[in-house]
Amino acid sequence: MVRSILLSVSAALLLAAASTTAMAATTHWEFVDANQPQTKEFQPACGKQLRGVYEDLSIYAVPEECIIKSSMLPAEHMYSQLIVLERQHLEGDTPQDILDWNNSVQEAVADFATDDLVEESTGNQLPYSIFRGRRKFCRFTTVDLPDTQPKYRVLIGSNCAASEVPDLIDVLPSNTEILPVRTEGFVTPLAGLPSDHPIVLKSKNLKHRKSLQAVVDQVDVKTLEQDVTWLSGEATGSPFITRSSTSKQSHEVAAWLKSQFESYGCDTVELMSYQSRFGPNVICTFKGTEYPDEHVILGAHHDSRGSFLNPRAPGADDDGSGTSMLLQVARIIKANNLTFGRTFVISAFSGEEQGLFGSAALAKKLKSQGTTITMMVQGDMLAYRKPGEPIQVAFPARYHTAELSSLLHNVTELYVPEAVVGITGACCSDHQSFWEAGYPATAFFERNGPIADPKYHNSGDLVYREGYDFAQLRASTQAMLASAFEVAEAKLK
Ligand SMILES: *[C@@H]1O[C@H](CO)[C@@H](O)[C@H](O)[C@H]1NC(C)=O
Ligand SMILES: *[C@@H]1O[C@H](CO)[C@@H](O)[C@H](O)[C@H]1NC(C)=O
Ligand SMILES: *[C@@H]1O[C@H](CO)[C@@H](O)[C@H](O)[C@H]1NC(C)=O
Numbered sequence: 489m490v491r492s493i494l495l496s497v498s499a500a501l502l503l504a505a506a507s508t509t510a511m512a513a514t515t516h517w518e519f520v521d522a523n524q525p526q527t528k529e530f531q532p533a534c535g536k537q538l539r540g541v542y543e544d545l546s547i548y549a550v551p552e553e554c555i556i557k558s559s560m561l562p563a564e565h566m567y568s569q570l571i572v573l574e575r576q577h578l579e580g581d582t583p584q585d586i587l588d589w590n591n592s593v594q595e596a597v598a599d600f601a602t603d604d605l606v607e608e609s610t611g612n613q614l615p616y617s618i619f620r621g622r623r624k625f626c627r628f629t630t631v632d633l634p635d636t637q638p639k640y641r642v643l644i645g646s647n648c649a650a651s652e653v654p655d656l657i658d659v660l661p662s663n664t665e666i667l668p669v670r671t672e673g674f675v676t677p678l679a680g681l682p683s684d685h686p687i688v689l690k691s692k693n694l695k696h697r698k699s700l701q702a703v704v705d706q707v708d709v710k711t712l713e714q715d716v717t718w719l720s721g722e723a724t725g726s727p728f729i730t731r732s733s734t735s736k737q738s739h740e741v742a743a744w745l746k747s748q749f750e751s752y753g754c755d756t757v758e759l760m761s762y763q764s765r766f767g768p769n770v771i772c773t774f775k776g777t778e779y780p781d782e783h784v785i786l787g788a789h790h791d792s793r794g795s796f797l798n799p800r801a802p803g804a805d806d807d808g809s810g811t812s813m814l815l816q817v818a819r820i821i822k823a824n825n826l827t828f829g830r831t832f833v834i835s836a837f838s839g840e841e842q843g844l845f846g847s848a849a850l851a852k853k854l855k856s857q858g859t860t861i862t863m864m865v866q867g868d869m870l871a872y873r874k875p876g877e878p879i880q881v882a883f884p885a886r887y888h889t890a891e892l893s894s895l896l897h898n899v900t901e902l903y904v905p906e907a908v909v910g911i912t913g914a915c916c917s918d919h920q921s922f923w924e925a926g927y928p929a930t931a932f933f934e935r936n937g938p939i940a941d942p943k944y945h946n947s948g949d950l951v952y953r954e955g956y957d958f959a960q961l962r963a964s965t966q967a968m969l970a971s972a973f974e975v976a977e978a979k980l981k
Contacts, residue, residue: 738767829977
């Protein structure tokens with residue numbers, strides 16, 4: 489699960505965030521034309537809202553020719569571009585956790601951005617600090633929000649290049665979300681699926697089939713464990729210390745996944761590179777026999793994150809669990825020599841933790857090719873079960889296609905009756921890239937309610953620890969396999 493949702497890679501950085509309600513009393517953001525910043529006029533073209541409301545923040549993206557002006561910053565830094573950092577709420581947060589997080593953010597940004605603290609606020613001014621970046625053109629401004637705001641939110645204004653943002657993410661502590669913003673066009677989520685859409689038609693005719701249950705029951709804990717411990721580096725002989733997108737090992741993980749998918753007989757396996765510093769997406773395709781132009785995409789992300797400043801990023805839950813789910817589905821396809829009516833794509837993304845980069849690249853490519861995507865479904869964090877809680881499957885509360893989540897909810901209840909099915913506010917993952925591009929998309933998560941995994945974005949995100957639960961991972965995998973095979977029209981005996 490990404491803790492950061494961010495801007496896309498475009499030549500120049502351009503993004504901003506503005507809070508309409510809460511911050512209005514103390515500051516306001518204006519969008520101005522960078523070529524004529526003195527005009528101080530609102531340029532409608534500079535106020536494109538890409539992401540809509542994120543909780544209580546309204547998020548805007550700023551086209552390249554625009555920057556924003558903030559009355560919160562001192563005059564010489566008034567024209568700035570913004571990133572909003574927000575802490576991901578975790579179950580059991582204490583005020584001390586929030587303070588610690590704030591301190592780590594401040595340290596991280598200072599460490600990344602500076603040798604020089606240029607200026608700090610004094611007296612009655614809103615608190616801010618201005619650092620001169622180690623990169624010539626990269627300046628950060630951190631601003632603590634006033635008392636009317638939740639204390640754990642920090643804004644960072646920067647005029648860094650977009651290509652530098654992944655670097656920033658790498659130094660930020662856990663549980664920091666970088667809120668948006670993609671800059672390549674508007675978000676175009678579907679208003680609703682048409683009545684003749686395959687997802688809607690399927691909902692009307694959904695019934696339990698023994699032939700599908702028979703393959704669902706083949707999901708196997710032993711091979712899930714082999715795969716996920718190989719990814720996490722816990723299996724004997726596994727070379728992996730980290731699966732961070734920007735590490736050399738990210739390429740090795742991708743190569744290993746490619747060889748696994750090849751052994752499972754995918755028609756094609758592609759390493760899709762989209763950013764030189766990141767390991768590639770790994771995309772296995774089974775070509776459809778009846779409707780080859782209609783794609784069903786099953787996704788997870790192979791990259792991960794560890795603790796702040798810790799090189800170890802085992803990501804057994806986030807998202808080794810989803811990645812092992814993908815391998816399990818491919819294994820079962822091979823074991824049963826299955827074919828599909830629709831083209832079935834299994835995609836292990838990279839760059840998720842840095843802001844859904846890998847999935848955004850694939851969604852963009854498919855969109856530009858005019859590909860029909862019947863559904864995209866992501867599995868991210870599938871294996872943690874809080875002690876005492878039942879096995880669960882949860883769908884997202886936002887950034888998803890409601891009809892699709894509803895169908896897959898019902899598929900889950902039919903084929904995995906022991907799972908309690910519900911909703912989570914945990915956000916965000918690769919399905920969002922497809923949802924934003926106007927495709928039906930949703931995700932599976934391990935828990936109803938917020939993230940409870942205490943090792944989320946932690947170097948202790950290992951398989952062999954309390955709460956990592958193979959019964960939970962098996963149930964999640966079964967629900968996703970049933971969903972994917974149902975919609976892709978697996979040819980079952
Ligand atoms: C956050 O950290 C900064 C710098 O260490 C500090 O000045 C500020 O008071 C902190 N804010 C909160 C809410 O703890
Ligand atoms: C899911 O099942 C419920 C209860 O049977 C039903 O009301 C609903 O229409 C179903 N939704 C879909 C999308 O199949
Ligand atoms: C697998 O399926 C293909 C296509 O349906 C068929 O041609 C082939 O004979 C099958 N192979 C086995 C080993 O069942």
